[in-house]
Amino acid sequence: MESLWPRIEPLLARVQKPARYIGCEEGARVAQHAPWKVAWLLLYPDSYEIGLPNQGLQILYELLNERDDAVAERAYAPWVDMERQLRAEGIPLFSVDSHRPAGEFDLLAFNLSAELVYTNLLNCIDLAGVPVRAGERSPTDPLVVAGGHCTYNPEPLADFVDAFVIGDGEQVVAEITEVVGDWKRGGRTPGSRERVLRALAAVPGVYVPSMYDVDYDGERLVGVRPRYPDVPARVEKRTIADLAAWPYPKRQLVPLTEVVHDRLNVEIFRGCTRGCRFCQAGMITRPVRERPAAQVRQMISDGLARTGYDEVALTSLSSADYSGIDEVVRGVVNDPSCSAQVGVSLPSLRVDAYTVGLAAEIAKVRRTGLTFAPEGGTWRIRQVISKLIREEDLYGAVDSAFSQGWQRIKLYFLIGLPTEADEDTLGIAELARNCVAIGRKHTNRVTVSASVGGFVPKPHTPFQWFGQNSEAELRRKVNLLKDETRRDRGVQLKWHDPKATLVEGIASRGDRRIGAVIEDVWRGGGVFQEWSEFFRLELWQDAMARHGLSIDWYVHRDRTEDEVLPWDHISAGLHKDFLWGDWQDALAQSGVEDCRWTPCYDCGACTGYGIEHRVASAVPPAGGSQGTGQDLASGGFVPVALLGARP
């Protein structure tokens, strides 16, 4: 394989941020290719700044490069200016490690974290010089594979991706390497592509869409069925049981240029059992698997010493829930070898005063902003979504934050939730106003920003049956809030574009027919759709119409209990009747407690795979937490004493 660097370098003076394309990060491996090694190109189909920090990709990069029979490099979607240069010069997509052509790898492995990058996936395949449709590829073309949360509904990309990996990737990449290694050593002969795909379909956790037939009855999906007896009817997700066995990344990449989340990241647990019904991540990553505190501390001290970072993020879906959180945070903050200059960030804070105390311990010097995610404006809607934050806890947390020197609070909310009435929407403004009032007791320089996002129902959640709010309805709700907060000094309202929410809705619960739409949008120039400057709703609307597909039917329609869902042949371990029951509980405004510390609801994630929650503490955090071990009858009670004078 030849390096493209001599041809790429002259282009760098003509593009923005050329450091995106040079590689050279600390921690990057010198790729040792060999004919007997399976060559993986790990691709993040978004810009370098967004893709480089992705921990999933970095973990697989290390694991594969540790193997004798594999080599892994990385690539990211070239920005539009670079793409123009590449296409004009006839240069294909390349790896940033050794600048090899993407088409010369055995596997193009995509990380899919968000639906709006789907067109970028097609663009990357095309830039690699590989046919975008899987059915048109020959044995000389790489296999296109994908993993990440979006693959729990793989159908919209089924025409373009040869194989999907469902669930944790740590173990399955080894098994895929072995299957692909056999194929490679066999010479990738004509006709062999079908055979290697069939062999991959037998690997647990791997879904090969071309091995399945899809039947429709008019609009209605009848089923997705395997074409051969040795192909599984249902693909079960992969789960690593013990995070302690996987202390990765050991050598986190340190980028040379600015990226998001530019800090040391240490994953403290995987999975979440809070049971928030809108949250796909919390449903599909069960059970909870904590990393032992000693290992966390070791990863922090090794990582800081190696990278020179002055900030470490303890990552998970709800970091304050980690049973060793106090110990770990104190350890970092007080460790002299970490020096006084190290900051700790907890990207997802629970909403209670205890958590604010923890945050105060961390931010001894700089107290810029604190973020909470109540998600719903009233206790009623928070019971519907099972995010059981009592008014008392929320206001207590806010009071605690302002009293300890914070001046800016950021609140995240969803609009367009099931059963949402205008009262719930307006509750967001009320809640933000109350936070300002609490803050004014402590300081005059109070800012409370309320970020509002349109809710997109996700597969494998209790809300997968819910008809998403229309763009017009979401816009009306945003306008309600704009009117309501216009006169409020101190409340800043921010909102996501309801148009983008609509497109996420098409891709989130789409079936295989949506593939043609994604291809049309890509051919129409619709790349980087998650970037507002490139997002074009009309491309999606036109493509849906051209293929005779109804946006209403795909996005806004409530599904029925007996309906076959496009992802029914993919299993996150969750029983469909558990999800349906939870959906009915939601409609009855009944939330559930966290099952880490309460009896099992038999969702299926633990029992189905014989895995237990691995938590160090058998009891919930002190004082109960987010509906667990608390008196829920008091959830809607607003502690007037905290509010003080109205602003």
Added chain:
Amino acid sequence: MKLRFRFAKQGKIRWTSHRDLARMWERAFRRTQMPLAYSAGFSPRPKVSFGLALSTGHESVAEYLDVELDPERVVGLDIASLPDRLTAALPGGVDVMAGAVIDEAAGSLQHEVTSCRYELVAAGAGIDELRELATGALAADALVVTRHRKGQAVTDDIRPAILSLAVVEEVDGGVLITAEVATQPRGLRPAELLAALSADLVEVRVRRTHQWISCADGAREEPIPLRRDVHDAPPAPELERVS
């Protein structure tokens, strides 16, 4: 205590920006546990000051930065080993060539440095044509150009900023030119110099080889002189070579 370091930035890493380079140095200082002095206040910053910015894409064997050390923690610090230790802690392509203790009262690099020397490879004209252009430019009383500074078009006579200009030889990709240009009161960029010679010229490669400080007696000196001539200094890989 104030230290000054001289370093090179070569190879692929030259496509990083001046800001990127500052972050690399901050991480290297933490990795080597340099006892830096910090500013006071709510967000303490290490006292590090960079000299002239190097354009993204340009190489250099004459970059400088000054750091101030915490006098209480400096005891026992092995200053002689610092260049090697820092080089090991910096990304490949950034090499610390020398370090020196400087006078506490020394002025900042940005103010002290008066000129710098570049080697640049230009394409778009043959060597004979370039020689004529250079001779013409040096003979001119004024070279008035319009250039952009902070988003504003500024018309300047850049002739006084050209202290020397020589067309050396044909090399891979174009013609090698050496130029010493003033950095005060306003720096002259290599691309601006080429544009002043002819609109057809394209900048292919640029390397900064020296920065100079003018002395009162008319002589000049480098912020840290190297014992050997810079052309012998390691490492100077060919630009296109792939690691």
